[in-house]
Each structure stands twice: as structure tokens, then as C-alpha cells.
Amino acid sequence: MNDKPHIVIVGAGAIGAFYGAVLKRAGCRVSVVLRSDYDAVAEHGFTVNSPLGDLSYKPDGVYRKGGNNADTNDVAADYVICCVKVLPDTDRAALITPWVSAGTRIVLIENGIDIEPPVAEAFPDNPLISCLAFIAVNRTEVPGVIEHVAYGRLALGVWPEGVTEDCRALAQWFEQEGIDVKLAESVVRERWIKSVWNTPFNPLSVLAGGADMASMLDAPGGEALARALMAEVTAVAAAHGYPLPDDIIDRNIASTRKMPGYRNSMALDYLAGRPMEIEAILGNVVAIAGRLSIPVPRLETIRVALAMRHE
């Protein structure tokens, strides 16, 4: 790797724009590929309001997502970071293809379980690093202006397992700018840990009409259902080879109690009419459960009820 690595962020929404800003401040060359706000970002760059200080930046290259990127042939990316929403009708491999050459490390900062295979299969010879972001960051109504509210921690590792020098390099750039990074020998295990919370609460919030956490936990039977759903997730995780700590459900309930008015990301997507990562977060868990013959009647009920909604 040369001194100033070139990083291409594909899908520079709030999360992509934010982590791009961090890498830019760390000294990387950062190009972005985006659909919304292209004109504003091409002209003015990103304004990033953050407790981490000034993170506003003008990307080294600004490209249209899904556009004709013929001018990119001479842009060799050291890292392509894919921050695109994981949706059934989005071909993420196709979206990153223009930026991937031999040696390009592919990095996913995305939600969900078992989301790596379509990308891994399309690029079997490129290193694949999988990341989870724990962050509150939003786009504002002003194009190109990002509001970093809090947090920002990343968990990352090679998929399906291992930590390489590529991971350490990435971690170092993030850490020098104030982002906590957990280098994970098993990033799949990290995904299961996050799934214990996300898989029940994100889809439930949609069935509950965009409800906040207190509305869910305090409804009659709410906490009991949340615990039962989490137990289904941990049973699938264990059968999948990732037994989780015994107290993980208690800890998740306790931490959720501390955020009563909080609406999770899928609730916000639902209320805003945006596409939701239901398959990545819930459908893939149910699919793994089916392959491993683990009964998940509650998760399945929620999955099908949501499918009935969207057919």
C-alpha cells in the first residue's frame, strides 16, 4: 500500500459520508459514489457536524451511483467501502464492480446477518472485510450536510474470520481520528451479537407502526415477547456455531430500558417511507434457522406479517 491510500465509498449516505470524512482526516484519498445529493456534494463536498470536531471535506472524486463511470478506469482503489443498504433488489456486487481491481480490499459497513456471500462470490480473489457500525448519524434536509449525533464504534474483521494487516491499517486510520474499533477474529459472531437486538426490535417497530422502544417494551406482554424473540435469535446463533453469553438477553433488555423514546433505524425508515433492510436483518436469520431446523415461530410470524404488508 502506498502512503496515501485511495478509498472509494460506494453509497455515501449518512454512514458512508461520515466514515469517509474520518478517513479523509486521517490522510487517505477519499472518493465517494452516491445517488442523492450528487450535485451538492460535487460542488461543495460534505459538511459533517460532529462531536469529533471538524470533519467536513471535499472528496477527491465524486461519482454517480449506478451511472456511467467510464472515467473511473484510471482510479485504482485500495479499499472499496460499500455502505449501500442491503435490499433484495439491490445488486451490491454490481455497484462496486467499477471500483474493484486485483488487490482492492472490499469493505462492507452494513447491517444484517449473512450479507457477505453475494459480494464474496462475485469477487473471490479480493480480501473481504466485514464491519458493523454502532453510530447515530443522519442526513439533514440540506443536501450534503450530515449530522453525527453520537457514537461511531466499529467492529471489523475479515469475513468469515480472521484479522489481517489490511484490517489493522483500516483500524489505525479510524482510531487516530477518535473512532473506537474492535478487531474481531469472528465478525460473524459480532453480527450475531448485534442481531440479538436488531432482529427482534427493528421489524417489530414496523409492525407496531413505527413505535419507540418504551411503547414496545411497556405494551402488555411486550418485554416477554422481546425476550422470546431474542431467545430464538440466540438459538439460531448457537446452532450456527456462535453460542452467545448467557446474560446477553438480560443485558439487551436493560440497555433498551435506558432509551425509552428511541426509535430504531427501521422504525425511522418506515415512518419516512424508505426501503427497509428486512431480509438482511430478519429474513436471513429465519433462512438460517430453516437450514439448521431451529424453530423460530415468532420470528417467522413477524417476517411473514411484514411480507404481507409489502406484497
Place this chain on the structure above:
Amino acid sequence: MNDKPHIVIVGAGAIGAFYGAVLKRAGCRVSVVLRSDYDAVAEHGFTVNSPLGDLSYKPDGVYRKGGNNADTNDVAADYVICCVKVLPDTDRAALITPWVSAGTRIVLIENGIDIEPPVAEAFPDNPLISCLAFIAVNRTEVPGVIEHVAYGRLALGVWPEGVTEDCRALAQWFEQEGIDVKLAESVVRERWIKSVWNTPFNPLSVLAGGADMASMLDAPGGEALARALMAEVTAVAAAHGYPLPDDIIDRNIASTRKMPGYRNSMALDYLAGRPMEIEAILGNVVAIAGRLSIPVPRLETIRVALAMRHE
């Protein structure tokens, strides 16, 4: 009973107004108690458009539901027919109290499971007849105008079991005007049979955003979930002492396939913003399952998700 029995319909919405019309044409004196449309009905009576012919009528008495019914002391009812929605905050016993004296038969034409006890406990010495209506009938936008679309069959019997002369008299009036009546030795069993369809599909349609039957059955996993929910209902029914026929689920699925664009009553209530009989149709089934230790994880998931919505 005298030649011209006096029947008071408490809650003369579409169903109450319709069955009142039938009894009126059969020669009964029919009074109605209602909230909506009081003025129009007091002045003009009910207009009932029906394939059964002219059923429009002017009730013998028109009273305000929940109003000061001091003038009713001299109105002895032979039958009080309660057609009020079964909602947790509706005290049906209180609503019928002004019309009940010694010897008054109390009749419920209402949906749900285990909806009789609050009324039975309030009037332990009055006969209690429980009915299920299989009918498509709607109020129109014009006050006092009812549209009878199709069907009309009743299943009725003394609660919790038995068929008496009171039941036969009621059945005879309905039948002479073209309404099929099934006299049921076990009306609770009839309620369980109807519950096999209602308990899954009514609440699911709400979670699915007011979806029609085809949207539910044709969603990925939709028919399988419907069958699993029905199996939970039949398991509770069997444990409750009412084993149902082996083919009841197949028959329900087959008949549902014949009504693809149909929206059930709870879906219509949901879309219109009206209160929904979730406890009567779903909550009471889950409660019985709990008492009998029958696992109903899918029904419970739906019940709690709906509660999260309405808290």
C-alpha cells in the same frame, strides 16, 4: 310470551339494524338503542337494502345508547339483543341493564370467544342466548341506511350449551323471513369453529396494513403461517373441550382462496380508524391457551405486536 313479543336491539349498527328489520317483518315489536344516527333513525327509521326484499322499518321505539333512558321503565323487553362491539372499555352489561327485567331473554349477536361471562355474571337469572352471524352488511354514508350485501346465517344456542324453546322461537321468526338458523347444542363449539378463521386472519390483516385475503395468502410464507396459526387455534379449542374436524384447516384455506380481494371486518375497521375487537377475537384465545398451558407463540406474537401499536 305474548303474541307480539317486544325485542330491544342494543347497539343498532349494521348488524343490529339488519336483524331487527328481519324480526320486525316477522311481526315482532322492535325497539332500537343506538348512538350514531339517532336523529335520522328516530325521524325516518331504517332503510335496509337487501336481496331479501323490503326490510325497511320504523322501530317501535328509538333510544340513545348510554343516554338517560328514564322513559324505558315501562318498556318490558321479551328479548334484549346485544349487538354492541366487544371492546375492553365497553361495559355491555351496563348498556343492556335498562332493558332487562325478570324473564327477559338476553341474546348476544357478537364476535369472539369467551365473550359471554361478563353478561352472564351480571344477569345470572336471565336466559342467555349466544349467536354468531355470518353476514356481509354495512352502514352506508347516509344515516339510517343499511346495505345488506349477502348471507345472513345465524348459529345460536343457550350459553354455554343447550337449545331451549326461547331459541326455537327466535329461530322461527328469523327463518320465516329467509334467514338460515343453525340451532347449536354447543354454541361455544360454533364460536371455536368461526375462530379458526377469524383469530388468525382478522388481526393479521391489521398488521399487514389492512391487506386483503390474497395479499396475505400469497405473500412468501403466507399460507404456511395461516395454517400454523389455525393449528394453534384448533389446539386451544381441543384443550378447551372442543376438538374440531381434522380437515377444518384445509377447508378454511380453500374457502379463503375463493375470496381473493375480500377485506375482513377487522381490516375494514382498521382502515376506517374504528375500534377493533382484538381482545374478543384474539386476546381471549391467548388467555385460554395460557390457562390451559397450550403454546401459541404465533398468536401471542401477533397479539403483542398489535398491543405495541395501540398503547
